Amino acid sequence: MPPPLPTLLPTLPPAAHAGDTLAAIDTPALLLDLDAFERNLDAMQAAASAAGVALRPHAKAHKTPAIALAQLQRGAVGICCQKVSEALPFLQAGVADIHISNQTVGLPKAMLLAQLSLHGRFSVCVDAVQQVADLAAATAALASRLAVFIEIDIGQGRCGVADAPAVLRLLDALAPHPQLRFGGLQAYQGGVQHVRGHAQRRDAAARAAERTAAMVAALAAAGVACPVVTGGGSGSVEFDLASGVYTELQPGSYVFMDADYGRNEAGAALRLDHSLFVASTVMSVGGGGRCILDAGLKSLAVDSGLPLVWQAGAPSSTLTYAAANDEHGIVRAADGAGLPALGSQLLLVPGHCDPTLNLHDALVAVRGGVVQDLWPVAARGLSR
């Protein structure tokens, strides 16, 4: 006799449980190799500490409170978030020092930030007087306090003011509002991060640092001291640490080392390993030297290139992820090379970590091929 019809709909089981082997993970799933992850965290903190520079890792890369806590435990002074809403799950997890490394516009966002700053130490960037006015109104209404950083453009051509007079105008706008403290300068050059050659990247980072140093000097000549000079990213951090200009650095992707950062020529000073993978399964094996994976555009960000294929713990020398559809990945084998069998699991190194994390609700933490834990990517989707 058949079992009676259930009255409750099934729920989706988690992708993995502690103690599972890799093969037991339901795919697609985002994996963190804890050994490589911890080496990356240790290496970056050691480099920052040796240089006497504060490390404030960027949480937009991981969006995962468990990772922020691991960074703080090693000596990070706090974290960066890119949006106000993104800070919420970190604050909830006990991260109490958060820099919003970006402008916010409009009173609703300023009010949320002012609310958050009643519970922790918050700072935010400005590059226009109107932003200062919104922050002043919100913090006055809630009797809260904020540190305000003035972002300067050191060559990227994105946000930030261009010259010292513009900084001084923003300082004038801050002056009437004692609840808004001048935190210092933010100076970030995203264009430097992916310059491939090591010497070329060093030179590009030097040009950016020179612009930052020139601004600090111009402000000093005007009688303005910058308590903190914050900036930098995973591609430039070794040069930024040695520059003597920055008092605080904001690398994010170093935690994971995505495929795009992996294409940078690394220096001897700071070696980082791939720790982030998307586990996928061969769901179809057609003719013509191809197989089809269950991980496509909805599991992997492809803006910085397609993922790399790993097999048996190392990059595959024969398999190439050739195209991504919404839920399919098309993998091709080199001439004469074998294809993995239907049901085989392949690991993929994502092209770009930040937007890949933003696709997943959980990170499967693995050590030595065994699942240790599932970490919620609690800030996923928080872009407001």
Added chain:
Amino acid sequence: MPPPLPTLLPTLPPAAHAGDTLAAIDTPALLLDLDAFERNLDAMQAAASAAGVALRPHAKAHKTPAIALAQLQRGAVGICCQKVSEALPFLQAGVADIHISNQTVGLPKAMLLAQLSLHGRFSVCVDAVQQVADLAAATAALASRLAVFIEIDIGQGRCGVADAPAVLRLLDALAPHPQLRFGGLQAYQGGVQHVRGHAQRRDAAARAAERTAAMVAALAAAGVACPVVTGGGSGSVEFDLASGVYTELQPGSYVFMDADYGRNEAGAALRLDHSLFVASTVMSVGGGGRCILDAGLKSLAVDSGLPLVWQAGAPSSTLTYAAANDEHGIVRAADGAGLPALGSQLLLVPGHCDPTLNLHDALVAVRGGVVQDLWPVAARGLSR
């Protein structure tokens, strides 16, 4: 006296409330223009009904139960999902006829599907005997029933078997399992969907339909009738409807008409409008003819191109979305053209709707510039 420190952390307010104007929406936010949306739904259902072909819209495009219910209410026979897990929130919302238009591999996914099929009418694709074995074991264990479609490759070179003998082998594999009913063929050619020229796309769709028809004929010659022949997409649907080959069509993107589909040369038979937008705010206005939006890679999928900028309800003739960073969009103005002021709201038409929906937890439904409702994108992230 300052107010006492609150003990509860704030929560993130919704992006909008019913009755809000566009300007009041907290950005970035995903917007649905209900008038255009309903015209698209009506036009597609009318075209399918006129051709006597069943419409089974693909829910991977919208991941939104409220949209599936609107499609069913207009006459759709059911929906497609691309993954088993994706079906769960639709089943929970009362959508009881769901075709998984894809292969599943492994017993855990087969067990979940067998569980779901106790609550509704489910079908799934196969292209390998091992998939049939997993489905047979799972449905036998749970005393559930499934319709099984055999996917054929009609030129895309992705999933699907290539010839009639392979179909017959899969039918032999199904035969011992009475709980697995042969549902028919699935035949989809994704490569046809974005052929730009109307005549070229018609010819490409005709070649794909000929391959489908040839397979149906070969099976008939072997004594096998196909109860349903399902396939097609938003780019080929007008040709597929007229082909006489398909009994059921699976378009998804027609609901939204993203920028990539908008680049197709449309035919007279089926006019569709852009209904999907990402509302974004100018958060910085630098020099050099640029402004910076708060919507980047985490709010918009860019795999099929950057978004189009709209102003005042129409495509902007002067503003171009030139580059996407994680949380920044860089917009450039044509020579001499003005830039929107700090705090202005711009609407963006995403390049590719499916992975854009997969970034957002809610869709702000708007009519005549006034927010009507927030619809949960309940299947977001469900790629297993």
